[in-house]
Every structure is written in C-alpha cells, then in structure tokens.
Amino acid sequence: MESIKGTVEHIVFRNTSNGYTVAHFDIDGDLVTVVGNFDELNHGEYLKLSGYWTEHKNYGDQFCMETYAMEIPTSTEGITRYLSSGILPGIGEKTAKAIVARFGEETLDILDNHPERLSEIKGVGKKTLAAIKEVYHEQREVRQIMIQIQDYGISANWAMKLYKTYKFDTISVLLNNPYQMIEDIRGIGFKIADQIANHLGFEANSPGRILAGINYSLGECYNRGNTFMTEEELITTSSKILGVEQDEINAQLGELVLMGQIIQEEVANQRVYYPRNLYEAEDNTALSMARISQMTYKIANVNIDEKIKDYERDMVITLDNKQREAIAAAMENGVIIITGGPGTGKTTIINGIVRIFKDLGLKTVLAAPTGRAAKRITETTGNEAKTIHRLLEYEYSQDDDFPSFSRDETNQLDVDAIIVDESSMIDILLMDSLLMAVQPGTRLILVGDADQLPSVGPGNVLKDIIESGAIKVLSLERIYRQSEESMISVNAYEINHGQMPDINNESDFLFLNKNDGDKLLRDILELVTNRLPTAKGFDSIHDIQVISPMKNGKVGVINLNREIQAVLNPPREDRAQREFGMVIYRVGDKVMQIKNNYRIKWEDTLTMEQGEGIYNGDIGILESISSRDKSFVILFNDGKQVTYDFDQMDEITHAYAMTVHKSQGSEFPVVVMPIVGGPPLFLNRKLLYTAVTRAKKLLILIGNQYVFRQMIKSAESQNRQTALCDRIINYINHPMR
Numbered sequence: 042m043e044s045i046k047g048t049v050e051h052i053v054f055r056n057t058s059n060g061y062t063v064a065h066f067d068i069d070g071d072l073v074t075v076v077g078n079f080d081e082l083n084h085g086e087y088l089k090l091s092g093y094w095t096e097h098k099n100y101g102d103q104f105c106m107e108t109y110a111m112e113i114p115t116s117t118e119g120i121t122r123y124l125s126s127g128i129l130p131g132i133g134e135k136t137a138k139a140i141v142a143r144f145g146e147e148t149l150d151i152l153d154n155h156p157e158r159l160s161e162i163k164g165v166g167k168k169t170l171a172a173i174k175e176v177y178h179e180q181r182e183v184r185q186i187m188i189q190i191q192d193y194g195i196s197a198n199w200a201m202k203l204y205k206t207y208k209f210d211t212i213s214v215l216l217n218n219p220y221q222m223i224e225d226i227r228g229i230g231f232k233i234a235d236q237i238a239n240h241l242g243f244e245a246n247s248p249g250r251i252l253a254g255i256n257y258s259l260g261e262c263y264n265r266g267n268t269f270m271t272e273e274e275l276i277t278t279s280s281k282i283l284g285v286e287q288d289e290i291n292a293q294l295g296e297l298v299l300m301g302q303i304i305q306e307e308v309a310n311q312r313v314y315y316p317r318n319l320y321e322a323e324d325n326t327a328l329s330m331a332r333i334s335q336m337t338y339k340i341a342n343v344n345i346d347e348k349i350k351d352y353e354r355d356m357v358i359t360l361d362n363k364q365r366e367a368i369a370a371a372m373e374n375g376v377i378i379i380t381g382g383p384g385t386g387k388t389t390i391i392n393g394i395v396r397i398f399k400d401l402g403l404k405t406v407l408a409a410p411t412g413r414a415a416k417r418i419t420e421t422t423g424n425e426a427k428t429i430h431r432l433l434e435y436e437y438s439q440d441d442d443f444p445s446f447s448r449d450e451t452n453q454l455d456v457d458a459i460i461v462d463e464s465s466m467i468d469i470l471l472m473d474s475l476l477m478a479v480q481p482g483t484r485l486i487l488v489g490d491a492d493q494l495p496s497v498g499p500g501n502v503l504k505d506i507i508e509s510g511a512i513k514v515l516s517l518e519r520i521y522r523q524s525e526e527s528m529i530s531v532n533a534y535e536i537n538h539g540q541m542p543d544i545n546n547e548s549d550f551l552f553l554n555k556n557d558g559d560k561l562l563r564d565i566l567e568l569v570t571n572r573l574p575t576a577k578g579f580d581s582i583h584d585i586q587v588i589s590p591m592k593n594g595k596v597g598v599i600n601l602n603r604e605i606q607a608v609l610n611p612p613r614e615d616r617a618q619r620e621f622g623m624v625i626y627r628v629g630d631k632v633m634q635i636k637n638n639y640r641i642k643w644e645d646t647l648t649m650e651q652g653e654g655i656y657n658g659d660i661g662i663l664e665s666i667s668s669r670d671k672s673f674v675i676l677f678n679d680g681k682q683v684t685y686d687f688d689q690m691d692e693i694t695h696a697y698a699m700t701v702h703k704s705q706g707s708e709f710p711v712v713v714m715p716i717v718g719g720p721p722l723f724l725n726r727k728l729l730y731t732a733v734t735r736a737k738k739l740l741i742l743i744g745n746q747y748v749f750r751q752m753i754k755s756a757e758s759q760n761r762q763t764a765l766c767d768r769i770i771n772y773i774n775h776p777m778r
C-alpha cells in the first residue's frame with residue numbers, strides 16, 4: 042500500500058448510501074482522482090490516504106483509497122489551504138493568508154495552544170475568535186478519538202459513524218460492548234462488530250458476543266422467509282457462526298428470552314424462537330383474522346342476486362356459480378379470500394364488487410402490495426388502486442426495512458371495504474400493519490393466486506390463512522381466457538397441478554429445447570434482439586421481458602443484462618454513460634426502479650400533470666445523463682418523466698432481464714425465460730408457475746426439458762416455517778386466550 046496526502050478539491054460523484062466517492066485531490070499541486078468509500082468528505086479537508094494506484098480504461102490513473110485519516114497539513118502552503126477551505130468559521134482565503142503570513146509554521150501551535158493570538162489578525166474579531174476556538178477544539182478532540190479508534194483496526198468510515206453516534210462515549214462503548222453498535226448504527230451488523238471486538242481482544246465466548254451471535258443467526262429467518270427457527274436449528278447455526286460450543290449458546294438463549302429480544306414458543310411440539318417483531322406480527326395477524334372472520338353483514342332491502350344480474354347484463358357476461366358466490370360473499374363477510382390462476386376472472390370479480398359496493402354507497406378502496414400491481418389494477422378496473430404502503434400512509438423513516446404507517450390501530454381507515462389484489466405478495470409484517478388499520482365494520486377482500494411464489498419477506502401469509510380453514514375462501518377454477526391459440530393459462534394450470542403441459546404444439550407457449558449451456562445465452566440474445574422483433578414484430582425493449590430464475594451465472598440476471606445491453610444499446614459517441622459499481626448505465630438503457638420512492642417528483646410528458654412517487658418495479662428508459670448537473674432522467678413506460686440525482690443511482694437497475702421474484706405482480710406481452718440446472722431453491726414449481734403467468738401474448742421457455750420436468754415435479758421446496766395457520770385456529774377455538 043502507498044500513502045499520499047492532499048486536499049479535497051472537488052467531489053465528482055458520491056453515493057450517499059454506501060459512501061462510494063470519486064473526488065479530485067490536490068496532491069502537492071497535482072490534481073489526482075481518488076475513489077473509495079468515504080463517510081463524509083468536504084471540500085478543503087486535508088487527508089492522508091492509503092491505498093493503491095490503478096488505471097481506469099476511461100478515466101486514466103486513479104488512486105483507490107483503502108483507509109484514510111484526517112490530518113492537519115504541516116507546510117505553510119498546506120496550512121493556508123486548510124484554513125481557507127472554510128473549515129473554520131469566519132475565516133476565508135484572505136484571513137487565512139494573513140494568519141499564515143504572521144505565524145508561519147507555528148500557526149498550528151498557535152491554534153492549539155494560544156488561539157487568542159488570532160485576534161492580532163485584522164478581521165478576526167471576538168465573535169469569530171470564540172467560534173474558531175470551539176470548532177477547532179472539537180475538531181481536535183474528534184481527531185484524537187478518530188486516531189484512537191483507528192488504532193483498534195476500525196476503518197475511517199466506521200470510526201466517523203461511531204463518533205457521530207456516541208461522541209465522547211465512543212471509546213467507552215467500544216471497550217465495554219462493541220456489539221452494542223449493531224443496534225445503534227445502521228450498517229454495522231454482527232460481522233463488522235465482531236471483527237472490531239476481535240481486534241479489541243474480546244473472547245470468542247464472551248456473553249455479549251454470544252448474545253449478538255444468536256440474534257444474528259435468528260435473523261436468517263428474514264432471508265429464508267420463515268417467521269421462526271427451531272431450537273435445534275438456532276443452536277446449531279449460532280454455534281457454527283460463533284465457533285463456540287452448543288452448551289454455551291444454550292446458556293445465553295434464556296438470557297435473550299428474558300430480555301424480551303427473542304420469543305420462545307412451542308410450535309408443533311417443538312421449541313422454537315422468533316425475532317420479536319415477527320412473533321408480534323404473526324400473533325396479531327392471527328388474532329385480527331380470527332376476529333374479523335366472525336363478522337357477517339346483511340344490508341337490509343338489498344337483493345344481491347339482482348345486483349349481480351345487473352352487472353352481468355351490463356358486462357354482457359354470465360358469471361359462473363363460484364364467481365357469483367364470490368361477489369355475494371364479499372358483501373356478507375368480514376373477510377374473504379378470492380383465489381384463482383390467470384384468466385379465472387379475478388379482475389372481473391373485483392370490478393363487480395367495486396361496482397355493486399359503489400352502487401350501495403359503500404366506500405371501497407383498492408390496493409396492492411406493489412406499485413406495478415396497483416397500476417395494473419388501476420388500468421384494468423378503471424378504479425384507482427393504491428399500494429398498501431400508500432393506503433396506510435407510509436411515513437418516511439431512516440429505516441426502510443421497517444416502515445411506519447400513520448394509519449394504525451389508533452387511526453384506522455374509515456372505509457366500508459378494502460379490496461387487495463396480488464395478496465400472495467403480502468408478507469407477515471405488512472399484513473399485520475394492514476390489519477391494524479382495518480376498523481370493525483370494514484370488509485376485507487383478499488384477492489390473489491395462492492399458488493404463486495410467496496412474498497419476498499417472511500411469512501406464507503395467504504397460504505396459511507387459507508389452510509386455517511377459518512376464512513371463507515372462494516377458489517376460482519375455470520379458465521376463461523382461453524382460445525384455440527392461447528395455451529398460456531391452460532399450461533400454467535397444468536404446471537400448477539404438477540402435470541407436464543403439452544409443449545409440442547405451435548402456440549403462444551413455446552419450449553425451445555437447448556441443451557448446450559454455452560449456446561443458450563447466444564440463443565436467448567438472438568431471440569430477444571433479432572428473431573422475435575423480425576419474425577413477430579415485437580419490440581425488444583418494450584414488449585419482451587427476459588426473466589431468469591437466478592441472478593448469477595451465464596443466464597443469470599446480471600449477465601443477461603450486460604449481454605443484452607451490449608447488443609441493444611452498445612457504447613456510442615453520442616450516448617452519455619455512467620459507471621455505478623460494476624454496472625455501466627447508458628442513455629437508451631431499459632431500467633427499473635428497485636425501491637418505492639414516495640417522494641420523488643414526476644411530470645407526465647403528455648398531460649404535463651405533476652405528482653410524486655415511483656415504485657419498485659416501475660420500468661422505463663434512461664433518457665439522459667448530465668455530468669454537469671449530476672443528474673439523470675428516466676422516462677417511465679406510463680409517460681412519467683423523473684429527474685434523479687447521481688446519488689440515487691442505487692434506486693435503479695437494468696431491466697432487460699429481471700428475476701422471477703422481481704417480476705411478481707407484473708405482466709408483459711412476451712416473456713423469455715432460460716431453464717437451466719441450478720440449486721433446488723431456483724428449480725421449483727412455484728417459481729416456474731409465477732414466471733409463466735407473467736406472459737400475456739407469448740411465452741418462450743428455452744433450455745433443458747429435463748430441468749423443466751424437475752421444476753414441475755418439485756412442489757414443496759419452498760416450505761416456510763410459519764405458525765400463522767395454527768395461531769388462527771387457536772384464536773378461533775380459544776377466543777379469550
């Protein structure tokens with residue numbers, strides 16, 4: 042590693058979420074580009090940087106910073122630059138020069154030990170002097186703490202975060218319980234805290250470490266979609282992660298339970314442990330479900346059959362018995378579930394319910410777990426649907442993982458009915474929040490396809506509620522979207538029932554047998570960028586969506602995005618581009634928003650209407666990139682134009698290809714999906730079924746038929762550990778518990 046010292050001249054790019062920064066430094070009069078993760082970086086700061094030199098293919102020589110420390114320069118020139126950077130209040134370039142002219146190399150000594158002598162300089166009055174003394178004193182303390190923290194092997198980044206959180210208690214927190222940082226500092230998880238503790242000499246079996254390690258191990262519930270872990274699992278995992286004996290874990294488990302950080306329960310005669318919030322969410326959901334399942338409604342003088350007939354007449358449609366029953370049940374029950382595969386009439390039923398409820402003067406709202414789904418329902422029903430987050434009036438918080446809502450048990454939604462589509466995507470935390478805001482007397486109608494992949498977050502909510510048998514479920518079986526040439530819905534039904542569909546017919550459901558892994562990628566590229574557009578007139582960007590079961594690998598999402606971009610949108614003189622992490626974004630790219638941003642402003646390019654909010658899953662085209670304004674513009678498919686700052690680049694990703702999970706709740710004219718061998722997690726029926734049902738006009742599966750068969754056969758690979766079903770039954774049987 043090499044070390045250089047210099048002053049921050051100009052910050053070129055900064056990603057605020059991870060601190061990744063590109064900056065120009067003045068190193069002895071030369072302008073040098075430095076890249077690396079800085080917690081905070083201000084113009085004029087003088088830093089010692091350790092790292093190495095690299096050559097970037099577009100930008101030339103760069104210094105990659107690995108560690109850094111704030112320093113005070115020693116040369117008179119450096120001191121002048123440091124003082125004139127605005128780092129001390131009231132001192133500009135002129136005064137800085139005057140100070141250094143007077144005190145020369147002793148300037149820092151004066152600042153340290155005799156700051157009052159600054160008043161000898163013209164322009165430094167009493168007030169400025171007091172301000173300088175305070176800031177300089179604090180900076181000196183910070184520097185000392187920072188140096189000490191970094192001596193413990195903590196990077197400058199974390200050191201700064203630590204200091205900001207604990208101020209002058211930093212050292213004492215570190216020496217007493219560094220694992221405390223996990224709770225207090227966003228971004229510090231068990232692994233980082235453990236490294237620090239290790240540096241500080243904490244024993245592997247110190248109680249603080251074991252407690253933190255158990256908590257960390259239990260956090261695996263979130264990754265696996267479970268709400269709890271069995272005792273055996275938790276002890277084995279913790280013991281492995283911590284490298285300590287199982288007995289020692291056992292001894293500390295009780296402590297965590299006593300402190301209320303984790304919850305111990307009996308589930309199916311096994312002792313299990315929940316992270317506290319998952320336990321509360323599951324238990325509250327069960328209690329609320331049990332309660333509202335007992336509610337029934339009758340509206341006097343309304344003949345619901347007549348109303349349904351009116352709807353059929355207007356729509357020129359004859360509903361089947363299940364469909365009719367669904368509308369009537371929505372009217373009469375506190376909560377119902379309407380489930381069915383594609384084309385079974387879910388949207389038709391939602392429409393009917395909305396119409397009839399409106400007719401009866403019942404205030405009805407429509408919602409969905411994702412922005413994409415909400416938009417689709419708005420389009421297909423002609424009634425505005427909101428995301429559940431928006432319905433519950435999401436409140437902006439630092440911590441996106443655990444949002445808070447202003448609609449809750451003390452401020453419930455004042456409506457007669459809430460219809461939620463795509464409810465299979467609701468995880469246990471969101472369901473809990475939703476139910477909290479449902480007031481007695483409001484009907485809850487959950488619509489969805491229970492056979493889709495479960496939510497990304499923990500829980501198997503829709504399935505568990507259905508399995509409890511406590512809630513009225515209307516299962517729509519008959520497929521209506523079916524014609525001679527349309528096999529997508531029919532084959533989706535077959536797949537969902539574990540049957541191998543007929544793939545030999547020329548239809549809108551094609552299976553292209555390709556067993557040569559190397560050629561597969563080329564074949565996909567050829568299909569998407571040439572064959573489908575030429576032969577069928579589909580637009581590569583707007584009509585065709587490539588969906589892949591996995592992120593990594595040749596035909597994983599990351600590589601597919603890179604390869605498709607290279608063909609559809611290669612580098613061009615007249616197309617600005619910008620590097621972010623490992624990805625190059627270029628004007629013309631197909632991109633997708635990957636988190637809900639409720640505050641970002643948009644303008645509709647056609648109607649000139651303005652508004653706020655772009656949601657996870659929204660797709661558009663990167664229209665422009667401006668280095669001067671440090672911003673880029675995306676034109677979303679629905680006409681909304683949005684300007685982003687460079688530091689919001691982490692909110693988007695390429696969308697030439699996306700994972701099946703990301704595609705949930707969306708539909709596309711054409712879907713192309715590779716079918717290749719891989720871990721069982723990626724090869725199961727639900728995943729296949731979810732992907733297949735995204736396609737509206739044409740579905741092309743391409744790859745190995747054996748793997749395809751395996752996917753259809755493997756029904757149960759996604760079993761999640763949850764106890765919502767048992768809890769609902771329990772609350773129904775013992776309402777006073």
Ligand SMILES: Nc1ncnc2c1ncn2[C@@H]1O[C@H](COP(=O)(O)OP(=O)(O)OP(=O)(O)O)[C@@H](O)[C@H]1O
Nearest residue numbers: 358359360361382383384385386387388389521522
């Ligand atoms: N009883 C019926 N008789 C005739 N056509 C029907 C009937 N029910 C639904 N349809 C038609 O079948 C098609 C699919 O229905 P709908 O869009 O409501 O299904 P869906 O379950 O919402 O499908 P998806 O989940 O794929 O959007 C529509 O064209 C609809 O008009």
